[in-house]
Structure formats: C-alpha cells, structure tokens
Amino acid sequence: MRNIITFAIVALCAAIPARADTAVYMAQQLAHYQKYAQAPVERFPMVSLWQWQVVGKDKVVVWPTINTAYLITVYKPCINLDWARGIGITQNTSMHVDAKFDSIVFDHQNCRIQEIRPIDYKALRADENSAKAAKADAK
Structure with missing residues (x-):
C-alpha cells in the first residue's frame, strides 16, 4: 500500500510541470493565431478536417484545407478539450x-461552437x- 501511495505522489509531481508547460505553450500558440484572426463569420466550408490544434481550454484552430485555418471558440464548460x-x-x-x-466533438462530449x-x-x-x-x- 505504501508503494502505491509513493508511486501516486511521484506520478502527480511529474504531471504538474507537464501540465504547466502545456498551458504555457497553448497560451503562446493562441496569442500567435489571434494576431491573424479576422472578424467572426457564421460558417465556413469543410469537406473534411485536414488538421487541428487545441490552443486553449475553449479554443481550437482547425484547417479544413492545407491553406485555410479558423480559430473556433466553444461554449464553456468543455471539459478537458x-x-x-x-x-x-x-x-x-x-x-x-x-x-x-x-459542435466540436471529442471523448463523448459535444461542445457547441460559440464563434x-x-x-x-x-x-x-x-x-x-x-x-x-x-x-x-x-547565423
């Protein structure tokens, strides 16, 4: 039992810096994309999802094609996006x-698109x- 508790504490301590690094990286990426974000639109065409990147707890950048990208904000709560x-x-x-x-769909959740x-x-x-x-x- 003592080994299990020790392992859990070590695992938690290892996960905290990883979570902090991820949050810092996402904040940097969000700021980068927001510099180029234009006025909100109601819709965009999409045949398939080419690529995506989470840039916040409620924000995702999606690429429906290789040369087009959209910053999507979803309504909260959107747990663990x-x-x-x-x-x-x-x-x-x-x-x-x-x-x-x-909506953005993941892990059995539907997070409605806000913007x-x-x-x-x-x-x-x-x-x-x-x-x-x-x-x-x-150089």
Whole structure:
C-alpha cells in the first residue's frame, strides 16, 4: 500500500510541470493565431478536417484545407478539450460548419461552437517564413 501511495505522489509531481508547460505553450500558440484572426463569420466550408490544434481550454484552430485555418471558440464548460487526443466537427448543414448549429466533438462530449474566426493564414505563413529567413541570415 505504501508503494502505491509513493508511486501516486511521484506520478502527480511529474504531471504538474507537464501540465504547466502545456498551458504555457497553448497560451503562446493562441496569442500567435489571434494576431491573424479576422472578424467572426457564421460558417465556413469543410469537406473534411485536414488538421487541428487545441490552443486553449475553449479554443481550437482547425484547417479544413492545407491553406485555410479558423480559430473556433466553444461554449464553456468543455471539459478537458485541452487534453483531447482527437476531435470531430459536426456538420448539420451540408459541407459547412456553422456557428449556430455545430459542435466540436471529442471523448463523448459535444461542445457547441460559440464563434468562428478566419485566420489570415497567408499572412501568418509569410511572417513565419520571413522570421526563419532572418534567423538564417543572422547565423
């Protein structure tokens, strides 16, 4: 019994810094994407979900194509979205994701979409490429 308690304490101590690092990283990523987020839209077209990234307890960036991205905010509570291993997006209107009707789905939860903001992904990529080039020139 003593070994189990010791193991639980060690595991908890190891998990706390990992959770803190994840929260810091997500906050940095959220700030980065918010710089390029545009005015909210009601819906966006999506045939399939190409990529996604959780950037907060209630925020996800989704890529329906390789060159388009959207910052989605869901209504709270959306428990453990920041630890989701996979997500889905409902599409109650044909081949569109709608802020009024659709949800982010994971771990048997449906988190209703509150807001959809397109990300100026071309500007984001151009700025990232400029930063990489400047860094390479500095070497």
